[in-house]
Amino acid sequence: MSIVVRNLVKSFGETRAVNGIDFEIPGPRIVGLIGPNGAGKTTTLRMLTTFLAPTHGSVCIAGFDTVDRAQEARRQIGYLPESTAIYPDARVSEFLAFRAKLKNVPRRSRGGEIDRCLHACGIVNLRQRIIGRLSHGQRRRVALADALLSDPTVLILDEPTAGLDPLQVRQFRGLVAELAAEHTVLLSTHVLAEAQAICGRVLVMSQGRIVDDVDLGTGTEFHHCRLEVSGTAEVIRAALLTIDSVIAVEQSTSGDHWQRFELRCGKDHDVRPRVAEICVEQGWPIRELSSSLPELETRFVRAVFSEPRKAA
Numbered sequence: 001m002s003i004v005v006r007n008l009v010k011s012f013g014e015t016r017a018v019n020g021i022d023f024e025i026p027g028p029r030i031v032g033l034i035g036p037n038g039a040g041k042t043t044t045l046r047m048l049t050t051f052l053a054p055t056h057g058s059v060c061i062a063g064f065d066t067v068d069r070a071q072e073a074r075r076q077i078g079y080l081p082e083s084t085a086i087y088p089d090a091r092v093s094e095f096l097a098f099r100a101k102l103k104n105v106p107r108r109s110r111g112g113e114i115d116r117c118l119h120a121c122g123i124v125n126l127r128q129r130i131i132g133r134l135s136h137g138q139r140r141r142v143a144l145a146d147a148l149l150s151d152p153t154v155l156i157l158d159e160p161t162a163g164l165d166p167l168q169v170r171q172f173r174g175l176v177a178e179l180a181a182e183h184t185v186l187l188s189t190h191v192l193a194e195a196q197a198i199c200g201r202v203l204v205m206s207q208g209r210i211v212d213d214v215d216l217g218t219g220t221e222f223h224h225c226r227l228e229v230s231g232t233a234e235v236i237r238a239a240l241l242t243i244d245s246v247i248a249v250e251q252s253t254s255g256d257h258w259q260r261f262e263l264r265c266g267k268d269h270d271v272r273p274r275v276a277e278i279c280v281e282q283g284w285p286i287r288e289l290s291s292s293l294p295e296l297e298t299r300f301v302r303a304v305f306s307e308p309r310k311a312a
């Protein structure tokens, strides 16, 4: 088992940042931790990486308790914090050599290990560059190379793509997906599309608790479609349900005369042409008809907003 978390609690004075969470991650795959601001994601990751001691409960990383066997646990973890303070005046190679030494990579294998991590992160060409003169995206890759030193079992990435441009985001996601072949990756993100794109499973946090645990599998079990249309909700719903491959129709919001529907359809069935046909036949104006990623979004909104709000 790569990560086992049991009844984990962290209090800061009166604030219960993490309020009794449990989960297990058995082996290599990407698991996302999502939740609104202040949900407790960073605090959870900081406990997992041994930077914070739990108030109650326990974390085991690759079989090592993060309190009783903190050093061994730490060796199994590569951590990419949300903001990385890496030495701006150092060259990439100097920085990684320093970090490898701190991580007790034996002197004779240090060069090879640094090469491996530079290669894995696609930054062999940056080896002699001064860190302070790199772009934000390049610096994130250097920080990821640091996290990979000494080949940890578990990679913990806090908002790994924050501040990257769209191209860098794509490249970084690709890189993380490759790393997940051999590492257990737990990453926090605010971006649902990111979780949907690369995670096999997503833990939804709200107010210090895990309020949903979504197995996205291959993400291809269902096809989803979003429709915003004007007309009588019940009539539209009934018409949509007559389409063969439509499994479920959910009315997610309705404002003025516009009705919004999420359709869940059988795998490989794009129902948009048939939906458009029906709307045209019935004379229902369409404002949106798109292929969507609602499963996670709908579950996220439902899980987070069905939580009772704390009194202010």
Ligand SMILES: Nc1ncnc2c1ncn2[C@@H]1O[C@H](COP(=O)(O)OP(=O)(O)OP(=O)(O)O)[C@@H](O)[C@H]1O
Pocket (backbone or CB within 6 Å): 012, 015, 016, 017, 035, 036, 037, 038, 039, 040, 041, 042, 043, 044
């Ligand atoms: N060192 C600290 N001292 C006091 N309160 C803290 C501390 N660290 C976090 N908190 C509080 O714990 C709660 C959870 O914070 P945390 O940073 O874990 O949330 P988050 O989900 O990572 O949020 P964000 O998405 O905004 O980064 C917040 O209410 C925060 O104010």
